[in-house]
Amino acid sequence: MAIEVRIPTILRNLTGGAKAVEGKGSTLDELFTDLDGAHPGLRARLVDEKGLRRFVNVYLNDEDVRFLGGLGTEVSDGDTVTVLPAVAGG
Amino acid sequence: MRYDSLIDALGHTPLVGLPRLSPSADVRLWAKLEDRNPTGSIKDRPALWMVQQAEKDGLLTPGCTILEPTSGNTGIALAMAAKLKGYKIICVMPENTSEERRQLLRMWGAEIISSSAAGGSNEAVRVAKGLAVEHPDWVMLYQYGNEANARAHYESTGPELLADLPTITHFVAGLGTTGTLMGVGRYLREQVPDVRIVAAEPRYGELVYGLRNVDEGFVPELYDPTVLTTRFSVGSHDALRRTRELLETEGIFAGISTGAVVHAALGMAAKAVKAGERADIAFVVADGGWKYLSTGAYEGTLEEAEARIDGQLWA
Numbered sequence: 468m469a470i471e472v473r474i475p476t477i478l479r480n481l482t483g484g485a486k487a488v489e490g491k492g493s494t495l496d497e498l499f500t501d502l503d504g505a506h507p508g509l510r511a512r513l514v515d516e517k518g519l520r521r522f523v524n525v526y527l528n529d530e531d532v533r534f535l536g537g538l539g540t541e542v543s544d545g546d547t548v549t550v551l552p553a554v555a556g557g
Numbered sequence: 558m559r560y561d562s563l564i565d566a567l568g569h570t571p572l573v574g575l576p577r578l579s580p581s582a583d584v585r586l587w588a589k590l591e592d593r594n595p596t597g598s599i600k601d602r603p604a605l606w607m608v609q610q611a612e613k614d615g616l617l618t619p620g621c622t623i624l625e626p627t628s629g630n631t632g633i634a635l636a637m638a639a640k641l642k643g644y645k646i647i648c649v650m651p652e653n654t655s656e657e658r659r660q661l662l663r664m665w666g667a668e669i670i671s672s673s674a675a676g677g678s679n680e681a682v683r684v685a686k687g688l689a690v691e692h693p694d695w696v697m698l699y700q701y702g703n704e705a706n707a708r709a710h711y712e713s714t715g716p717e718l719l720a721d722l723p724t725i726t727h728f729v730a731g732l733g734t735t736g737t738l739m740g741v742g743r744y745l746r747e748q749v750p751d752v753r754i755v756a757a758e759p760r761y762g763e764l765v766y767g768l769r770n771v772d773e774g775f776v777p778e779l780y781d782p783t784v785l786t787t788r789f790s791v792g793s794h795d796a797l798r799r800t801r802e803l804l805e806t807e808g809i810f811a812g813i814s815t816g817a818v819v820h821a822a823l824g825m826a827a828k829a830v831k832a833g834e835r836a837d838i839a840f841v842v843a844d845g846g847w848k849y850l851s852t853g854a855y856e857g858t859l860e861e862a863e864a865r866i867d868g869q870l871w872a
Contacts, residue, residue: 475766476767477767478771512771513771520772522771522774522775529789530790531758531787531789533788534782534785534786534787549760551766551790552766552773554774555681
């Protein structure tokens, strides 16, 4: 088992077009580092020196990780992580 | 009840118990029926507050033209207010919004400028900001950054909820401009210790996220994450499923975004049951289902409905 990470259209150039990729790690930070091995450049599009990029939203099993533990959020096998760009509503 | 005019009839919407959907006598769900507003949505509140504030500030004077990026409800609410008060109104709306919304806007006298489907409301905001620069005489109320939007809920929706449900423990609403959650959230946090403020954000089909890069995303200027306890992303499958469940169990015919809110509310309810805690969870029914009938959301199997609304802005 691994952690499934759903990738938005605009970042699929880094995953060979794949809508979802799998990775390992005990935290989101470790997971993104692991993913960067197979998909170089992916981590830098999600994270900068201050943490998650402003217009990137990441959800662990549909809950916004900014309200869980940010990059330190613990993840485990079977979890689903969804990456989405921030969009307007209303 | 008697009011001097339609605008005066705004707010004071019913809060109804949901005995069949609530998991137990200790963990109860309550629906605030915002479809019972003059134009049928919660957006009548921010629309009126924004117009009144702009009049007070001297920005809006008779004969003025209002400009607003909107996926529908705010535009419809503003168009009604504009008609009664003698303003012209132009709405910038993504082309992937339901036909009913367009008809309603035209009916109340709004002019519609369509923005491209790809990029959803982000694109509508971008186009409207461009038009505002080209036409400095137009008044953009700009719901995403107008403090009167959140204040409408701080001054009306929040106090109404607390008066009707003094034992409230959770408030759940949809996240769009963030105005409802910011306004009600701030009010309740001041009045109710440990109240939980929960956002349900619609997760659309891929087309809507068709930005050119991740630096072109959009976070409303009104958004302050410290007001929220947590935030859920709810996909169209769960939103449709819960919209139908609300209709089947409690008879409430709500718009699709309400389904997303119900999904998050039921998630919080399940957590309270598991923790053995008492809970009174109030959520917002932002509008009725009427404007979404043509999307096919209420007919056939869930899978068919899901396929039909893929690529639509359903909230």
